[in-house]
Each structure stands twice: as C-alpha cells, then as structure tokens.
Amino acid sequence: MALSAPQRDLGLPSCCLPVAADLAAEAEALAAAATPAVELLTDGTRRLSLVVETLDCAACLPAIEGCLAGLPGLRQARVNLTTRRLTLQWDSSAPPLAEILSPVLAQGHRLAPFAPGRLDRLVEAERRLLLRCLAVAGFAAANVMMLSVAVWAGLLGGEADGGEMGPATRQLLHWISALIAVPAVLYAGRPFFRSALAALKAARLNMDVPIVLAVTLATCLSLFETLQGGRIAYFDAALSLLFFLLLGRLLDHAVRARARSAAENLLALQATSAAVLLPDGRIERLPLQALVPGDTVVVAAGERLPVDGLVTLGCSDLDSSAISGEGLPQTIQPGMAVHAGTLNLTGELRIKATAVGQDSLLARLQDLVETAEQGRAGAVRLADRVARLYAPAVHVLALVTVLGGLAWALSWQDAVMNAVAVLLVTCPCALGLAVPAVQVAAVGRLFRKGILVKHADALERLAEVDHVVFDKTGTLTLGGAELVEAGALADADLALAAQLAAASRHPLAQAVVAAARARSLAVTALPVAVQEWPGAGLVARLPTGEARLGSAAHLGLSQVAELDGPALWLRRPDGAVLRLRFRDRPRPDVAATLRRLQALGLGVELLSGDRAPATRALAAEFGIADWRAGVTPDAKHARLQALAAAGKRVLMVGDGINDAAALTVAAASMAPAAASDVAQAAADLVFLGERLAPVAEAIEVARRARHLVRQNFLFALTYNLCAVPLAMVGLVTPLLAAILMSTSSLTVTGNALRLVGRR
Amino acid sequence: MAGLLYLIPVALFLGGLGLAAFFWTLRSGQYDDLDGAAHRILFDDEGKPPPG
Numbered sequence: 001m002a003l004s005a006p007q008r009d010l011g012l013p014s015c016c017l018p019v020a021a022d023l024a025a026e027a028e029a030l031a032a033a034a035t036p037a038v039e040l041l042t043d044g045t046r047r048l049s050l051v052v053e054t055l056d057c058a059a060c061l062p063a064i065e066g067c068l069a070g071l072p073g074l075r076q077a078r079v080n081l082t083t084r085r086l087t088l089q090w091d092s093s094a095p096p097l098a099e100i101l102s103p104v105l106a107q108g109h110r111l112a113p114f115a116p117g118r119l120d121r122l123v124e125a126e127r128r129l130l131l132r133c134l135a136v137a138g139f140a141a142a143n144v145m146m147l148s149v150a151v152w153a154g155l156l157g158g159e160a161d162g163g164e165m166g167p168a169t170r171q172l173l174h175w176i177s178a179l180i181a182v183p184a185v186l187y188a189g190r191p192f193f194r195s196a197l198a199a200l201k202a203a204r205l206n207m208d209v210p211i212v213l214a215v216t217l218a219t220c221l222s223l224f225e226t227l228q229g230g231r232i233a234y235f236d237a238a239l240s241l242l243f244f245l246l247l248g249r250l251l252d253h254a255v256r257a258r259a260r261s262a263a264e265n266l267l268a269l270q271a272t273s274a275a276v277l278l279p280d281g282r283i284e285r286l287p288l289q290a291l292v293p294g295d296t297v298v299v300a301a302g303e304r305l306p307v308d309g310l311v312t313l314g315c316s317d318l319d320s321s322a323i324s325g326e327g328l329p330q331t332i333q334p335g336m337a338v339h340a341g342t343l344n345l346t347g348e349l350r351i352k353a354t355a356v357g358q359d360s361l362l363a364r365l366q367d368l369v370e371t372a373e374q375g376r377a378g379a380v381r382l383a384d385r386v387a388r389l390y391a392p393a394v395h396v397l398a399l400v401t402v403l404g405g406l407a408w409a410l411s412w413q414d415a416v417m418n419a420v421a422v423l424l425v426t427c428p429c430a431l432g433l434a435v436p437a438v439q440v441a442a443v444g445r446l447f448r449k450g451i452l453v454k455h456a457d458a459l460e461r462l463a464e465v466d467h468v469v470f471d472k473t474g475t476l477t478l479g480g481a482e483l484v485e486a487g488a489l490a491d492a493d494l495a496l497a498a499q500l501a502a503a504s505r506h507p508l509a510q511a512v513v514a515a516a517r518a519r520s521l522a523v524t525a526l527p528v529a530v531q532e533w534p535g536a537g538l539v540a541r542l543p544t545g546e547a548r549l550g551s552a553a554h555l556g557l558s559q560v561a562e563l564d565g566p567a568l569w570l571r572r573p574d575g576a577v578l579r580l581r582f583r584d585r586p587r588p589d590v591a592a593t594l595r596r597l598q599a600l601g602l603g604v605e606l607l608s609g610d611r612a613p614a615t616r617a618l619a620a621e622f623g624i625a626d627w628r629a630g631v632t633p634d635a636k637h638a639r640l641q642a643l644a645a646a647g648k649r650v651l652m653v654g655d656g657i658n659d660a661a662a663l664t665v666a667a668a669s670m671a672p673a674a675a676s677d678v679a680q681a682a683a684d685l686v687f688l689g690e691r692l693a694p695v696a697e698a699i700e701v702a703r704r705a706r707h708l709v710r711q712n713f714l715f716a717l718t719y720n721l722c723a724v725p726l727a728m729v730g731l732v733t734p735l736l737a738a739i740l741m742s743t744s745s746l747t748v749t750g751n752a753l754r755l756v757g758r759r
Numbered sequence: 760m761a762g763l764l765y766l767i768p769v770a771l772f773l774g775g776l777g778l779a780a781f782f783w784t785l786r787s788g789q790y791d792d793l794d795g796a797a798h799r800i801l802f803d804d805e806g807k808p809p810p811g
Contacts, residue, residue: 058798061795061802062802080791081795082791082795128785131785135782139775139777142774176767
C-alpha cells in the first residue's frame with residue numbers, strides 16, 4: 001500500500017489518518033456485503049471477520065480497537081496484525097452492523113468481509129495440535145531426562161552388580177519414566193503416526209516412517225526391558241526425538257501459514273454482494289452468486305466493482321491498482337469496459353454485467369496464480385530429495401543390524417536393541433531441523449528488513465537465480481505521481497491548487513497537496529465547498545470568481561499540446577490558466593541496487609510495457625544495456641520462457657497484472673507491496689517501502705541460507721557416518737544416544753541462528 | 760533414597776502446572792497474533808488510542 005502524498009507529509013502512515021468520504025453509504029454497503037459472512041454462535045452472539053486492507057502499522061491496533069471500545073453490545077473487537085484481520089463479536093443489544101463499522105471506516109481503513117473457510121480451520125487446528133504436542137513432548141522429555149541422568153550416573157562405577165544404584169531404585173525410576181513416556185509418546189507422536197500411516201497406505205516411504213518406527217520400537221522395547229528389570233531404557237531418546245522433530249515441524253508450519261493468509265486476504269477483496277437494479281426500478285442487494293450476465297449493477301463511490309461489465313451510466317475515476325498495478329486512476333465514461341475488483345473512487349456508476357463470479361477477470365487471474373503455485377509444488381525441495389534417499393537407507397541399515405546381530409549369535413533382544421539404537425541415532429532430528437531452522441531465521445531476517453516471503457521454498461529458488469528481469473512502472477519507479485517544476489509556480493497558485501485538491505482522493509490531487517506541504521504552505525479550507533466532478537476535476541465558486549483544477553477538458557481548453565506525462569490544469573479566479581506537470585519518480589536507490597546485483601554476478605534486464613522513449617530514458621539513466629519496450633504480457637511470458645530455455649534462472653520483479661503471468665513462470669519472483677494484489681499473489685516475495693535494495697538483500701540472504709542449509713546437511717551426514725557404525729555393533733548406550741542427538745540438533749540450530757546474528 | 764518418593768511427584772506436579780498453564784495460554788488465543796503481541800506491549804492501555 002503506497003502512502004498517499006499528504007499523509008506521508010505528516011509522518012503518519014495512510015492507515016492512521018481520517019479521510020472525508022461518504023461514510024454512511026460506505027458503511028451500509030459494507031454491512032450488506034458482510035452479512036453473509038456473519039456467523040451466529042451458540043451463545044446467541046454474532047461474529048464477523050474482516051480483512052483490514054490498509055493495516056500497515058502497529059499504531060492501527062489501538063486506534064481501531066479504541067474507536068470501537070465504547071459501543072454497547074460489542075463483546076469483542078480485536079485486530080490481528082499477523083493475519084491483518086479484525087474480528088468483531090456482538091450481541092443483540094448492539095447497534096446495526098453499519099454503525100459498528102463506520103468508526104473504523106472513518107479512520108480511512110478499507111475493509112472486506114472474510115468468511116473463514118474449512119481449510120483455514122484445518123490449518124489453525126494443525127498449528128494448535130503441533131503446539132500442544134510440542135509442549136507435552138517437551139514436558140515429558142525434560143522430566144524423563146531428569147530421571148535418566150540419575151540412572152546413568154547410577155550405572156557408573158561402584159558396586160559389582162553394575163553400578164552404585166540399587167536395582168530396586170533403578171526399577172522405580174524406569175517405571176516412573178515409562179508412566180510419563182508412554183502416554184506422552186502416544187499423544188505427541190500423533191502428527192507423525194498420521195503422516196506415516198498415510199504414506200504407507202499409499203505404498204510410499206516418507207521421512208515419518210523411520211521416525212515412527214524408531215519411536216515406537218524404542219518405547220516398546222524400553223517398556224519390555226522395564227518389565228524384565230533390565231538396565232537399558234530409551235524413553236528419554238524417544239521423547240527428545242519427538243521434541244526436536246516437532247520443533248522443526250512447527251517452524252515449517254509457521255513459514256507456510258504466513259504465506260497462506262496473505263493469499264486468502266486477496267480472495268476476500270472480491271465484493272461478496274452487489275446492488276442490482278431490478279427491471280421494476282427497485283435496487284436490491286443480492287449475493288454475488290445470484291447475479292447473471294446482463295444484470296445492471298449500481299456501484300457507489302468507495303465500493304469495489306463486483307462484476308466485469310460495461311458502464312451504462314455515470315462518470316467516475318476507477319482505481320484499478322488491484323488489477324493492473326497502474327498507480328493513476330482511469331477516467332470512466334459510459335460505454336467503457338470495467339473489471340471486477342477495481343475500486344470506484346469518485347462517482348456512482350451503473351454497470352451492465354458481462355462476466356460474473358468465476359468468469360470475471362479477477363477470478364481468472366486467481367486461477368492462473370493457483371495453477372502456477374500447484375505447478376511449483378511439484379518442484380522437489382532439497383529436503384525431500386534428501387529424505388527420498390534417506391528413509392530406505394535407514395531401514396536397510398536397521399535390518400542389517402538385526403540380521404548381523406543374530407548371525408553373531410546375539411540374543412534377538414540385543415540384536416533388536418542395536419537396531420533401535422541405529423534407528424534412533426539416524427533419525428533425522430538434525431535433518432528435520434536443518435532446513436526449517438535456517439528458513440525461519442532467514443524469513444525472520446528478511447521480515448525485519450521489510451521483505452515478506454510468501455512461499456516456504458521461495459528462498460531455495462531465489463538462491464539459484466542468475467538473471468534479474470525488472471518491470472519499469474511501479475517497480476524501478478514508484479508508480480505514483482510527483483509534481484515537477486513546482487518551483488515555477490507561485491506560492492499563492494500552489495496553495496490555491498492544494499486547497500482545491502485537498503477535497504479529492506485522486507492521486508494527482510494528492511500529489512499537489514504534498515507539494516504544497518513540502519513548501520510549508522498552509523492548506524486552509526476554502527470559504528466555499530469544493531465540488532468534485534467525477535472523471536473531470538474540481539470546482540470552487542469563490543467570491544472572487546470560479547477556480548477549477550482538473551483535466552484540460554474540465555477547464556474548457558481544446559487545443560492542448562501533446563504531453564509527455566500526466567498533467568493537471570488550474571484556472572485561477574482571475575481567469576489565468578496554469579499547467580501542473582507530474583512524473584513518475586524512480587526509486588531512490590535504483591543505481592546502487594543494480595550495482596549490487598551486478599556485483600553478485602547477476603544479469604539485469606528491463607522489460608516494460610511502456611513506450612520506447614520513456615523506457616530508453618530510464619534504461620540510459622541507470623546504465624541498463626538490455627532493455628525492451630512495449631512488451632505485452634504474452635511477450636513478457638514468452639521472453640521469460642526463452643530465458644529459461646537458454647538455461648537462465650530468472651528472478652522477475654514486477655508489480656502489475658501484465659506481469660502476473662511472467663511472475664508465475666519465472667524461477668523466483670518479487671513484487672513491491674504497492675503492487676496489484678494479483679501480482680502480490682503471484683510473487684514469491686513482497687517487499688515494502690520505497691527502496692529497491694530489498695531485491696539485492698533478499699538474494700544475498702537466500703544465498704547465505706542455502707550455504708547454511710548445505711553446511712547443516714553436511715554436518716548431519718558426518719554425524720551419522722560416525723554414529724551408525726557404533727550403533728550397529730551395539731556401542732551406543734542410551735546416554736551416548738542422548739548426547740549425540742542433542743548436540744547434533746543444537747549445532748544445526750545454532751548454525752542456522754548465525755543468519756540472525758550477522759548484520 | 761526415600762526422599763525420591765515425594766521429590767519426584769513434587770517435580771512432576773510443578774512441571775505439570777507449567778504444562779497446564781501453557782495449554783491455557785494456547786486456548787485463550789495468546790499465540791494467535793505474535794506480531795501484534797510484540798507491539799501491544801508498547802501501548803499504554805488496551806482499548807485506548809495513543810495520544811496524537
């Protein structure tokens with residue numbers, strides 16, 4: 001979300017400032033749209049989740065919750081910064097929904113109702129299950145370890161019958177351990193049991209099969225030993241194994257869940273109901289599913305378009321940044337085609353629907369993104385490749401140990417015990433932690449630098465990249481507007497323009513206000529109301545005469561020279577006409593970032609849909625030799641495929657719908673946070689702020705993460721190569737197993753944390 | 760050694776209290792918004808907007 005100009009000036013994010021708007025209508029429209037998403041709870045209260053699209057900073061939390069605090073009947077109003085959602089719960093004594101929502105809208109927030117799907121609950125339930133299992137495994141492992149240390153100490157030296165500790169005490173400690181361990185294994189092992197069972201049913205082996213085998217065998221044999229009054233029990237090993245593995249699983253889950261919630265917020269942006277003009281002239285709100293092509297839909301200012309269609313009546317400005325990433329609104333007149341998901345800014349529109357629901361452009365784009373994601377899921381991740389070799393090898397080794405032991409005339413009990421030791425020391429504790437620990441450290445580091453990682457395996461792909469393709473508008477540039485040659489305007493003229501412009505949400509108008517504030521001019525209210533003519537401009541009838549700000553047509557100018565950029569015209573009350581020119585500003589650190597990328601050995605290329613002169617000028621300014629202008633979305637797609645065919649691994653950085661297809665075919669992709677939602681959904685990483693440096697930073701961190709992952713794998717492998725022979729000949733005691741297992745896990749985790757430490 | 764007979768149950772009980780407390784925090788949703796929780800501690804009062 002780009003900060004709009006006047007607000008940047010006050011040093012406050014756009015999300016925290018009040019804006020003037022037609023609140024009541026907006027609240028009514030939102031309440032109507034949200035009604036199907038309201039849940040009726042068993043205690044008679046109602047609950048609603050809303051995506052807060054404009055939630056950018058932590059200061060919004062107390063602002064939103066504070067403005068809702070005093071409402072009667074509102075049981076709960078809580079903002080979740082992680083998922084960017086607001087949850088409301090209210091009872092029958094509460095005012096109508098529109099009244100509850102209007103104070104939040106009054107703060108300038110954009111809300112969209114969010115109906116939590118079945119998948120959501122499953123993911124949330126999975127997270128809670130993992131947390132609970134982790135807690136139980138941790139509790140049990142710590143306590144059993146405490147008892148085990150006593151047993152091991154007791155086994156050392158002393159009395160001839162095998163240690164200082166008497167058999168009765170040892171037996172007691174083993175029994176207590178068993179009482180803790182058996183229920184804990186049954187409880188905390190569930191995620192692994194389930195996954196291993198599913199794999200076996202499908203006649204496959206996954207990493208969980210040897211884990212389950214090791215844990216259950218170790219527990220059962222230890223229980224058997226305990227019953228026999230034996231000396232060796234592996235309860236602690238089984239539990240710490242579970243604990244470390246659950247930790248890895250939870251870290252992995254956290255990375256994925258964050259990625260998913262971003263994608264779901266996108267879905268919620270689609271309007272869920274629409275005001276339909278019925279043949280008898282009445283206007284009725286209908287759910288989106290009830291619409292058919294040919295219906296006429298009424299869209300008020302401030303609403304999102306529910307359908308693709310043709311405008312039949314009304315003029316307005318349409319913010320299509322959600323679809324195209326284009327920063328400037330489009331002026332809309334009757335007869336023009338418009339798309340679902342765009343935001344109607346200034347005037348009421350009537351639209352004849354041509355495509356609804358799944359046929360609309362937005363839905364088709366989402367399909368495209370989903371298809372691409374599924375395709376990517378097919379790419380085998382490094383950890384899985386290792387697991388594919390690892391699981392069969394472990395089973396063979398364990399089997400060899402049993403057979404070898406029996407051949408060496410060991411009792412079957414000792415032979416199986418050795419096999420359990422093999423399974424325990426080879427168990428992929430270190431492997432299970434090696435990747436997630438590095439990923440969480442890397443993702444956390446990137447998050448603090450304002451880069452959101454949307455796919456868990458994006459870093460792996462990013463590390464491989466050797467060529468970077470940039471889009472121009474909105475990517476190398478900021479995509480907004482900035483007043484140029486402001487110095488040529490007199491203070492009084494700029495102040496007048498800003499006074500008019502303050503009444504509009506249009507980005508050009510906001511750029512005028514920003515320029516006025518930058519010159520420390522006071523933007524006071526005009527003595528008369530400013531009228532906004534949708535799609536044209538602003539008018540104020542001052543006592544001294546009429547002042548206008550807007551397009552050339554708005555001022556009645558017919559002969560206008562061709563311009564090289566967007567412009568506004570100002571007519572002073574005395575009749576003089578002035579031109580205000582705007583340009584799209586490049587990001588402040590483009591040159592430095594490109595140098596950094598080249599230092600990393602990456603090729604840089606510019607692919608722009610813009611016309612050649614503008615693209616050439618930008619490419620020349622930053623020394624990009626390889627540039628193409630006027631590239632259509634299909635051509636972008638084709639160019640990336642050609643690069644891939646030539647063996648290049650491409651990082652695509654883009655922001656618009658025209659980039660979405662390209663983003664999905666690239667080996668890895670990034671989008672700025674101001675990009676269209678579709679581009680954000682398609683991209684692997686999203687970066688915040690005005691700087692371009694995150695592109696280079698992300699590649700650096702990804703490469704360092706890849707290095708650490710490989711180190712970790714190497715370490716885990718060395719550890720296994722040393723420990724397995726010992727275990728196969730029966731030299732690994734429970735004490736040694738515990739030490740080996742914890743040190744390898746701690747080393748791997750510590751190694752991953754180096755990524756956090758280095759600044 | 761008789762001390763073990765009550766020390767071990769005491770240790771397990773205390774550990775169990777910790778576990779129960781963790782389950783309670785989980786159920787009351789204290790892990791639902793880790794990003795928000797990191798910032799909430801900086802605000803004066805819940806439900807009151809910051810000055811300015």
